[in-house]
Amino acid sequence: MNPSIVLQVAGSVFRESVRDRVLYNLVAFAVLLIAVSFLLGQLTAGQDVKIIKDLGLAAIGTFGLLIAVFIGVGLVWKEVEKRSIYSLLSKPVRRHEFILGKFCGLGLTLVVNVAVMSVAFYLVLGWLAWRETPEVRASWAAPATDPAMLKAVLLITVELLLVTAIALFFSTFSSPFLSVLMTVALWVIGSLSTDLRDLGTVVDAPVAAGLARGLYYILPNFSAFDVKAEVVHGVPVGAGYVALTTVYGAVYLAFVLAAAVAVFARRDFK
Amino acid sequence: MPAAIRIDGLTKHYTVGFWKPRPYLALDGLTLEVEQGEVFGFLGPNGAGKTTTLKLLMQLIFPTAGRAEILGRPVGDVDVRRRIGYLPEHPYFYDYLTAEELLQYFAGLFGHAPAERRARASRLLDEVGIGAERRLQLRKFSKGMLQRVGIAQALVNDPDVVFFDEPMSGLDPIGRRDIRQLILRLRDRGCTVFFSSHVLSDAEALCSRVAILSGGRLAAEGQLSELLAFSVRGWELVVSDLRDEALEHARRVGVIAGVTPLGQGRFALDLPRDSSPERVLADLTAHGAQLVSLNPLRETLEEYFVRQVAEHPATRGLDQ
Structure with a gap:
């Protein structure tokens, strides 16, 4: 593999995202956060910081998810449909370098997005803390600009990268519409995976329970990446848990990318 | 080699x-x-x-x-x-890039340094006749201009x-x-x-x-x-100063398939494939005619092509 080729393909994806105004979502995020903070400031007394944390982390995840799914599913499909891939693959670009470049490009877009949104998020929280009295600040479960929230941000980023890889995988052989459906379905099921695991405790059907448990182990466990409630309420999240979940995400992501490469490697572009 | x-x-x-x-x-x-x-x-x-x-x-x-x-x-x-270089049929490239950026991107895939990429892009766009438009995004390009960019990108690695x-x-x-x-x-x-x-x-x-x-x-x-080469189907002889008696003489011996006046005293004579153009020419010049040109009438590539395609009809199903 030639890393320079991967980087150049990735750079092209990032440039496309910027020129197609994908980063405009950052403005929407900032406006949403500031507007909600202002509104809550009028309505609540001191508890608004918890709501802003909840809302901010959820918004980072949701905005990122929209980018990962809706751009991810078009990454390969658009190149094939518009035939721009013909010229690209006649250059010294191996098919797996193309797939990895596409993934890295959208991954970079997402990381930049999450980073900028996180900075805006901390700025709003800092402003909230600044305008409150020391007594009110002392009543909070966790400081407004609690660094522990970065653990949640990190796990959101890993989750988004995994969603990107899944969207990219579907994009190697399916239309955007089907790819969106399948990616979102997988994300929803993965986010409810603990329910799948525990199905046996609420239904008396061993086959269904066994099947659900099998799916729990096979499908990506997106619920593992969700530590928003813990960090908002000041419940400690261990570094070991964050590291292990990140490794889990990275290994799963590697398998999905390998599958995408395997499908794409033998594909005919008719 | x-x-x-x-x-x-x-x-x-x-x-x-x-x-x-x-x-x-x-x-x-x-x-x-x-x-x-x-x-x-x-x-x-x-x-x-x-x-x-x-x-x-x-x-x-x-x-x-x-x-x-x-x-x-x-x-x-x-x-x-x-x-190698490749121009696909009806080429299409990234809408969001300019022609210059596309060529620089492709030159980069061959490992060229940024300065070399810029130089190559500029030279090739000159060569295919893309001028100031090179700084426009490709979404604004006509089909013909995209074709020219397509040719330039095929040559980006010499x-x-x-x-x-x-x-x-x-x-x-x-x-x-x-x-x-x-x-x-x-x-x-x-x-x-x-x-x-x-x-x-x-x-x-x-x-x-x-x-x-x-x-x-x-x-x-x-x-x-x-x-x-093997499909010469006749000759076209163009002469000037052609007198009537010379033409009559040549016609009597039956070697002229047709005569077309070209103006300014010139005539194009169609000679059959099995005639001897040298003999006809000698006969006519002996009667005062002047040679302008003598060309074999060959089957054109188009005629050859149509004949070949007709002789090789498509049989696309594997069961045929």
Whole structure:
């Protein structure tokens, strides 16, 4: 593999995202956060910081998810449909370098997005803390600009990268519409995976329970990446848990990318 | 020195039909060799298998059987791709890039440094006649301009072999002339040019050799002069100062199939293939006529092409 080729393909994806105004979502995020903070400031007394944390982390995840799914599913499909891939693959670009470049490009877009949104998020929280009295600040479960929230941000980023890889995988052989459906379905099921695991405790059907448990182990466990409630309420999240979940995400992501490469490697572009 | 392109029994089947899948033979055992430095015309009607062959050579699709080599190495070899260029049919590129940026991006894929990328992009866009538009995003380009950008990107690595799929498509007469001249310049630099076309006048003007594909099969292949040399179907003799008695004399011996006055005292005489133009000319000049020109009337490439295609009808289903 030639890393320079991967980087150049990735750079092209990032440039496309910027020129197609994908980063405009950052403005929407900032406006949403500031507007909600202002509104809550009028309505609540001191508890608004918890709501802003909840809302901010959820918004980072949701905005990122929209980018990962809706751009991810078009990454390969658009190149094939518009035939721009013909010229690209006649250059010294191996098919797996193309797939990895596409993934890295959208991954970079997402990381930049999450980073900028996180900075805006901390700025709003800092402003909230600044305008409150020391007594009110002392009543909070966790400081407004609690660094522990970065653990949640990190796990959101890993989750988004995994969603990107899944969207990219579907994009190697399916239309955007089907790819969106399948990616979102997988994300929803993965986010409810603990329910799948525990199905046996609420239904008396061993086959269904066994099947659900099998799916729990096979499908990506997106619920593992969700530590928003813990960090908002000041419940400690261990570094070991964050590291292990990140490794889990990275290994799963590697398998999905390998599958995408395997499908794409033998594909005919008719 | 290895052949520029060597194709051996290349075959491609597709499966068509959803409810009742059946095989479709897009290319049937194509065997072909192109030497380095040639301008090779790959001709055939629409659907003959030209684009399928080019896609197989670029590994955009994979063969059902057979193999192909470029410059002595298998087509999948990434080192081969460093030495070739490819213009796809109806090229399309990234909307959000300018022509300059596209060429710089592609030059980067060959490992060139940024300054070299800029220099190459600028030189090639000059060469294909893209001026100030080079700083516009490609979404604003016309079909003809995209075709020119497509040709420029195919040359971004100074290739030893270029593959052009319908290079004249979408171009106006000036554009066609420019690209014809470009192909001749490439030939003069020693570059092998393999181009598919159904515009026979381009092939006639440019190619040293051609292959004609019909129904996925090779119908004919060879040097243009060889393919057309044996098909002289008569002679055209143009003379001036032709007196009536000279013409009557020649007619009496039955060697003139037709006479066409051309004006200014000139006449074009059609002589049958089995006549002896030298004898007729001697006879006429003895009666005071002056020779203007004498040309064999050969079958044109177009006529030859139509005949070959008619003799090789398509049989695409594998069951046939």
